[in-house]
Each structure stands twice: as structure tokens, then as C-alpha cells.
Amino acid sequence: MESEYSEKARYDEREQGSDHVPNPAPDLLGHWEDILAIAGLITTSVNRDAVISEAVEHLARRLHKRARCxxxxxxxxxxxxxxxxxxxxxxxxxxxxxxxxxxxFKEGKPLNLTDEYQGNGYEHTLKNGISLKAVVPFGYLDPVTEEEKNLGALIVDSGEKGLPISEQEFEYLKIIGLLIGSVVGRIELFDQLTASYVTQQKILKETAHNFRNRMVVIGGLCRRILKLNTDKDLGDDVSLLYKQVRALEEHVDRFESYMGDPRSD
Structure with a gap:
């Protein structure tokens, strides 16, 4: 059997929008290959918005529900x-x-609202509020500070049909939430490391450039002293100092060439 639904059924679902809830519901927990597919898809991205957008689209298609983040x-x-x-x-x-x-979101624990009374006393964000929905907060653990970073929440409902989210669908949604959190955490860490590398590179370039400028000044003073000097011993010392300064200038020139021109930043 190719899948739970025929091609015509899948076409009808697309035409009716993800508000449409097919019957019977798919056996979500049995489709680990589907989880691996979305995991592979979002883990290849280095863009946080692209990861979340793809995950939300996937949830809407897979669960045949409305999804938002x-x-x-x-x-x-x-x-x-x-x-x-x-x-x-x-x-x-x-x-x-x-x-x-x-x-x-503040509690940081996923919750599946399967009864109308669970929404009593709360305001709705959407105009036609739906009380029956599943909400899964997601985030990641910062590997540097070991601080839990709260990023957002996934929300899934059946729209105007007002059907509750099944236990299987809720478990699936939590898995996707964990995937988003871990992938976004990796992206955030990559961005931090990249920013740190760029900053360190800039500091090294500026330091080398300033150091070379000081060496040029010292070299100039050495040449001036040699022209005016009448003391042989002092002249020998200054000549040695000048040679060392020139050697340092050459080292800094090679370093700047390797790092790139700091004036181009």
C-alpha cells in the first residue's frame, strides 16, 4: 500500500487547505522515516527562519491541521x-x-488543550479563537553559558472544525519542537563562533598594523641617529637596533599579507 490516502485524496486535501482533517488519521508514531526526513531537511539549513518556516509547513501537511509559530x-x-x-x-x-x-510558553512545558474548559479565563490572540489546540514551547541550551534559551512556541489546531489534537499528533509535534530547538541552537552557536572569529581577526589585523607603524617610526629615528652620530660604539648599537627593527617590519608585513589588508575592512 503506497500510503494511507490515494492521490485523489491528497489532491482534495490540498484544495481544501490544511484545515481539512482526513479520516482516518494516519498512524504518526509508526512513521519514523517521516521524522528523519524532516530532520534531515531542517538540519541542512543555516538560516533560523528557513528552519522554522519549513517545520511549520511540514506540520501542516503532515498533520492536516493549521500550524503557526x-x-x-x-x-x-x-x-x-x-x-x-x-x-x-x-x-x-x-x-x-x-x-x-x-x-x-512561560511555563516551558508542552500542553495539549483537549477540553474547552482549559482555555477558560484566557484571551484569544486570533479573532476567531480556537480553544482546542496544542502548544509546544521550544528552545535550546547555550553550550557556552549553559543557560536555557527560550525561542518560541509551536501552535497547532484544527481551525473551525474545533477538533482536539490526538495524543499521537501531540507526540509528533513535541518531536518537531525538539528538532527545531536543537537545530536553531546549532545555528546560534555557529553565528556566535563566526562573529567571534571575525572580531578576533579584526583585532589581530589592527594590532599588527599599529605595531608596524611603531616600528617604522623607530626605524626612522635609528636612521636619523646614525646620520648625526659621532660615537662609534653608539653607532654600532643603533645599527644593530635598526637591523632588528627592519626584521620585525618584514615579519609584520608577512603577517599582514597573510591576514589581509586591515584597511580593506
């Missing part, structure tokens, strides 16, 4: 990536601080 920007949660049918664009929309999504 809120990213922590400063002290605000902002919706930045979404897939499925929504009444209005979500990009840039602030998540209400009185919403259950904010509460779950």
Missing part, C-alpha cells in the same frame, strides 16, 4: 510563521500576554 522578540511573542487557512495574515501579530499560549 510564535517567536520571542525582546519581551514579546510575535507570530512569524504560519500554514493553513486563516482569516487574516498573521505575520507580525503580537500574542496576547493574557493568552494560554503565553502562559504555556
Amino acid at each position: 510564535a517567536i520571542l522578540e525582546g519581551d514579546k511573542l510575535v507570530l512569524r510563521h504560519s500554514s493553513g487557512h486563516y482569516e487574516s495574515p498573521l505575520d507580525g501579530k503580537l500574542v496576547s500576554e493574557q493568552s494560554v499560549v503565553w502562559e504555556i
Whole structure:
């Protein structure tokens, strides 16, 4: 059997949007190859937004649900990536601080809201709020500071159908959340290392350039002393010093040539 659904069914799902919930639901836990596929896809990227966007699109296709992602920007949660049918664009929309999504994000623990009462007392961020949804916060452990970095939260629901997220779907969503966190953590670390390397390289270039300038000044003074000097012993010492200065200038010139011209930065 090629898959749970025929080509026509898959076409119908695409036409109806990811709001459409097929029946029966796929056996998500049995499809580890699917998890490996998305893992391989997002781990090859070095762009955080591309990773999250691809993961959200994947979730919408795989679960046949609406999926979106809120990213922590400063002290605000902002919706930045979404897939499925929504009444209005979500990009840039602030998540209400009185919403259950904010509460779950602060707690840092995934929660599957399968009963309407679980959303009582909270505000909805979207105009037509859906109480039944799954929310999975994600982040990563900074390997340098060993501090937990909270990045955002994945949110999945069935749209107007109002169907709860199954236990299998919720487990699948948590796996994708862990994947996003680990991949984004790797990207953040790579960016830190790159920035550190660039900074160190710039410091080395500037230091070498300034050092060479000082050597040129000292060399000039040595030549001036030799022209004016009448003391043989002093002249010999100054000549030796000048030779050492010239040798240092040559070393610095080779170093600058290897590092690149600091004046080009």
C-alpha cells in the first residue's frame, strides 16, 4: 500500500487547505522515516527562519491541521510563521500576554488543550479563537553559558472544525519542537563562533598594523641617529637596533599579507 490516502485524496486535501482533517488519521508514531526526513531537511539549513518556516509547513501537511509559530522578540511573542487557512495574515501579530499560549510558553512545558474548559479565563490572540489546540514551547541550551534559551512556541489546531489534537499528533509535534530547538541552537552557536572569529581577526589585523607603524617610526629615528652620530660604539648599537627593527617590519608585513589588508575592512 503506497500510503494511507490515494492521490485523489491528497489532491482534495490540498484544495481544501490544511484545515481539512482526513479520516482516518494516519498512524504518526509508526512513521519514523517521516521524522528523519524532516530532520534531515531542517538540519541542512543555516538560516533560523528557513528552519522554522519549513517545520511549520511540514506540520501542516503532515498533520492536516493549521500550524503557526510564535517567536520571542525582546519581551514579546510575535507570530512569524504560519500554514493553513486563516482569516487574516498573521505575520507580525503580537500574542496576547493574557493568552494560554503565553502562559504555556512561560511555563516551558508542552500542553495539549483537549477540553474547552482549559482555555477558560484566557484571551484569544486570533479573532476567531480556537480553544482546542496544542502548544509546544521550544528552545535550546547555550553550550557556552549553559543557560536555557527560550525561542518560541509551536501552535497547532484544527481551525473551525474545533477538533482536539490526538495524543499521537501531540507526540509528533513535541518531536518537531525538539528538532527545531536543537537545530536553531546549532545555528546560534555557529553565528556566535563566526562573529567571534571575525572580531578576533579584526583585532589581530589592527594590532599588527599599529605595531608596524611603531616600528617604522623607530626605524626612522635609528636612521636619523646614525646620520648625526659621532660615537662609534653608539653607532654600532643603533645599527644593530635598526637591523632588528627592519626584521620585525618584514615579519609584520608577512603577517599582514597573510591576514589581509586591515584597511580593506
